[in-house]
Amino acid sequence: MKPSSPLPLSEARRRFFDGLPLPDHAVPASILHSWRRCLGLGLTASRPMYGERLDEVQLRLRCQQNADWLAVARPQVETLFDSVVDDGHVVIVADRDGVILNEIGHTPFLDRAERLALTPGVGWSEALRGTNAIGTALAQAETVLVRGSEHFLERLRPLSCVASPILDPFGQALGVLDVSGPPRRLGRPHGLRLAAAVRQIELALFERHCGHARVLQLADDAALLGTVRAARLAFDDGERLLAANRQALSALGLSWDDLGRRRFVELFGETLEHWQHRHGRGIASVACGQRLLSARVDEPETTLPATPVDAKPRPSRSARPVPTVPPADDAGLPPALLSQALKLLEADIPVLVLGETGTGKDRFAQALHAASSRRGGPFVAINCAAIPDGLVEAELFGYEEGAYTGARRHGSRGRLREAQGGVLFLDEIGDMPLPLQARLLRVLQERVVTPLGGGRPQPVDVRLVCATHRDLKRAVAEGAFRADLYYRLCHYPLRLPSLRQRGDVALIAQQLLDRRGGARRGITLAPELAQALRRYAWPGNVRELDNLLQTLLALNDDGTQLTLAHLPETLRGEMGGEGSGMVADDHGDALARQMLQRCGGNASAAARALGISRSTLYRRLGRGMR
CATH class of the missing domain: 3.30.450 (Beta-Lactamase)
Known part of the structure; x- marks a missing residue:
């Protein structure tokens, strides 16, 4: 029997948007998964091209912020351009947010790209443009080819693109390299050339960051x-x-x-x-x-010279020029907050992070380390609340052989010395015992640590990040936290906002899913689940959301579209409907205003994204204006 002909893409699109089942392989799996993600984010195929274009000053600043890796990538970008320009294509470089920084290529197609907003200064994340090579490559952390009607938005049908993310040796997405052109001219050879260029860029980044x-x-x-x-x-x-x-x-x-x-x-x-x-x-x-x-x-290119005990510790040789790329943000953290923390860290000022339980203070500290000049050094984390009081001192400062019963035979360097040349993260510092606070203050002042049980003092060169959910000022007043240590740490406290204050929770959820491999596995959020996630109050903040998503990924097969039915029974009722009162009024009002702004003032789009009626949206907006 003659095999049936494949389903035309136009018919596959019609069935998808009508909610009808699709036969296997009607569209590439990566495209189908992206379409589902776009639906979960509240996008429609006829959506106008939202999103402002950066002005020249803003674009120049973006390029300066990415100058470090752009300089590494430039030779490969030019080589790739030489290999595709005769085919009528353009080469595009975008940052980790999908904002186009530069494009070079065939002049006639550049003019067409301008009309499609495929031009420097414009954002091309999936949340803004639906399925597209730049945004989808970032979401799935892999090379993606999107041709013609495979784009989610109807307006992008005259376009075909292939893109690959550029990752540093620590897994952080720095940007995207893309080749775009007319449909039917772009194919597998262009994808192979692109992938080869990205491999060369990533090798250069590896050698640059890991030479020590x-x-x-x-x-x-x-x-x-x-x-x-x-x-x-x-x-x-x-x-x-x-x-x-x-x-x-x-x-x-x-x-x-x-x-x-x-x-x-x-x-x-x-x-x-x-x-x-x-x-x-x-x-x-x-x-x-x-x-x-x-x-x-x-072997490393250089080694650290021995430092005399009485000498002031020298900066680690692993230190490099201050990176200009801000830390990765996969949970809606304000970029300004991340940039402030990075400046403090580079100036050797202790970073004190405040926030509710579950706001991601540990992830914030890891992002700072990954973006700092000390990314080549160790990141050592210790939870002051998770170690018995009697062992915290030994864990932090180390000990000599025989310092106490049960000590290791050859002693221990301690976490402070393990962090030499890198970053030490003290989580829940508000729970540190008072005697230990005095020793930590001495280390911060003298930059020397003495192990338990005696032994020679050892110089330390670490940058410090501390975090707590407690009110340290009140703890000082109550005598539970040393005032001198408080003022040593509290140069410029940074407060992480709760999940409810970070914008579209469904978008954050999709980013966390992607980070854990959901995009590669084709696991997406159904629109009704995305709306429920937006309505829920999230008392456990990012940790609660991330734990839920991690569990759903473990329980479900590849290609699953997650719905309310996939939630545990304890959550299903709480997330079930608009009238369940899951979001406190003040947070709901703020979210309504944020969403209206994101949607360019389009009340219908904002209400649809929040999963509420327009009358409810207007009621929240009016209440927020009083």
């Missing part, structure tokens, strides 16, 4: 070691995994969340020191699952 570290290279063939196709993992002095490229994560079955957590011995069954003792700089074999790979360890 020991790097393990892996490849199927020893001849590939040292090339762009080799897997690379960087390790710090404590043999903790510091950075990696995508090939390494794939080869070892790791994720970006493993950075800073896994050690060499956990991955390969022996210490890096033992490996180097056996193999030196030679090539050896290593087992990665069922594969046997060739491996080589490259």
Whole structure:
């Protein structure tokens, strides 16, 4: 029997937007998943092209903020341009928010791109433009090809694009490289050239950021070691995994969340020191699952000189010029807050982060480390409330052999010394015992730490980030927190807003889903669930939302569209309807005003995005104006 002809794309679109089932492979899986994400965000195919264009000053500032990685990418962008310009295409560079920074290419198509707002200064995230190569590549963290009617918005049908995100060695998206042109002229060869250019850029970024570290290279063939196709993992002095490229994560079955957590011995069954003792700089074999790979360890370009005990600690050699790219924001954090914290950290001023439980203070600290000049150094976190009082001091300052019953045979360096050259994060510092507060203050003033049980004082060079949900000023008044330490830490406290204050919760939820692999697995939010997420009060803030999404990802198969029926029974009733009173009035009023502004004053679009009626929207807006 003759196989049936494939469903035309126009018919597939009609069925999708009418809510009818689609046959398998009617559209590429990445496109279908993106369409579903767009529906969950409240977009419609006929939506006008919302979003303002940056003026020249704003655009210039954006380019300056991304100048670090743009300079690394420029040679590959020019090479890619040379390979596609004769086909009538343009090469586009966008930042991590999907805002186009630059484009070069075929003049006639540049004119057409201008009419479609595909031009510098315009944002192309999925939330703004629906399914498109730039926004969808960022959402799915992979190369994406979008042709003609595969775009979610009708107005983008005259366009075909292929794009790939550019990631630094720490898993942070820096930007996007895109090739766009007329439909039917763009194909797989252009995607291959684009992917090759991105690999070269990411290799240059890896070498730039990890030259001070020991790097393990892996490849199927020893001849590939040292090339762009080799897997690379960087390790710090404590043999903790510091950075990696995508090939390494794939080869070892790791994720970006493993950075800073896994050690060499956990991955390969022996210490890096033992490996180097056996193999030196030679090539050896290593087992990665069922594969046997060739491996080589490259020594760092420079090493830190020993610092005399009585000398002032010198800045770490791993420090680099202050990065201009702000920390990654996947939970609606205000960019201005992130930028302020980064400036404080770079000036060696303790960063004190305040916020309700679950607002993501730990993630905020990790983002600061990843964006700072100390990204090449360790990130060491300690929760002052999670360690028994009697062990906090030993955990933080270290101890000599025999310092107390149960101590390790050879003692411990302590978390402060483990953070040498990097960032120390003290979570829940408001719960630190008073005697320990005095020792911490002394370390901050003298930059020297003395282990328990005696031993020689050791200089430390760390940057400090602290966090608490407590009112430290009240704790000082009650005698539960030292006033001198409070004023040493409280230079410029930064308060993280609650999840309710961060804008569209459904958009934040989709970003968190994408971060955990939901986009790659095709797991999306149904519109009714997105509306319920917007209405709920989220007393547990980002942690509550993230935990829920993580659980839903674990319970559901690839390609699932999450609905209210997928929620646990305890939440289903609370999220079930508009009249359930889930959002406090003041938060609902603020969210209504924010959404109206996001929708360019279009009340119908704002009400649809919030999952409420227009009359309810007007009532909230009127109440907020009183």
